[in-house]
Amino acid sequence: MVAVFVEMSMSLDGYIAGPDDSQESPLGDGGERLHEWVFDLAAWREMQGLDGGKTNRDNEIVSESIERIGAHVMGRRMFDNGDGPWGDDPFEGYWGENPPFHGPVFVLTHHPREPLEMDGGTTFHFVTDGIETALERAEAAAGDRDVRISGGADVVRQYVEAGLVDEIQLQLVPVLFGDGIRLFEHLIGEPIELERTRVVESSDVTHLRFRVIH
């Protein structure tokens, strides 16, 4: 069975991006701080088409996550930070011609658009009929691998509230970030119980994994 998981780098005070994110600054002001632990890792570099990099415990965890992903689901805002129709020269996402997904990506949007096939195996599919449909399509595309709900925070929240997420893995970054976009803004509904299934202490972050108790 396909598992549906969330994986995010989060500050101790719950932020996954800085304030004032925009198409020019998708991580928001200072948001790189939350991801700097990953930039030098071999597995992350390989996804970007780069050689070399560290092969420490963080790298093993990133590799493990990359290998389990059969399909991504993301919000329109993560794709292009936009909220209007696509326009005459629609943006092709933040990641250039060879995005780091190397597989199917289902983008939630209100505006229909033809699938966008990129280099390196990434195809963006634009889904206009809601989060359940996007997840069903992602599950079908994932084969025997898992679906990552890749972001942004509002999309993660919708999937968590709908009870559609099986696992949450966080890289807890040792910083009080102060402002920006929170992974978990107020959730609607009853509290959601979790079971902690793994803790890994690496030098830069704490990897916490939880199973969602449905």
Add this chain to the structure above:
Amino acid sequence: MVAVFVEMSMSLDGYIAGPDDSQESPLGDGGERLHEWVFDLAAWREMQGLDGGKTNRDNEIVSESIERIGAHVMGRRMFDNGDGPWGDDPFEGYWGENPPFHGPVFVLTHHPREPLEMDGGTTFHFVTDGIETALERAEAAAGDRDVRISGGADVVRQYVEAGLVDEIQLQLVPVLFGDGIRLFEHLIGEPIELERTRVVESSDVTHLRFRVIH
């Protein structure tokens, strides 16, 4: 040198109490969930004047924290949830005649009040001239032990923003709580870097300890 520390039970989404807290319901709606890991522990029961209880790893950590405390600092809201003057029959705090502090407690308030000596060694001192003064008095009273900034969240935030906290210990409770009072609402100023100094996985919570890098 006296260390100044914060210790709180916090949900994975950052809450330390439920919504709609009041003098009748100081933990807010459902807030007991965030503290249930502690209620059966021998060290916590002993503080309340009760016998028995569990003596597991959680209990060791709670004991260790209790033993290091020489004085507490807390906000008026934590003391009585009130914000007006004291009135003719002022509330003596949530904890009854024998509060679980067993030492000096410095309560931040705008309204002067005589010290309130309770059973079991707890004396509440009411401090009207600001957080620095309250901390200085607590440090002086703590002797060779440490000062705990005991809450609520707004008081913790003020001390953290002022750079007066040395250590933050959190019991991360595996629940997405959804709504209530956050430990770290937006902090003013630059991000605050931390160093993770300890992780202990117990069956009900994850104990995370951080040093604040000044």
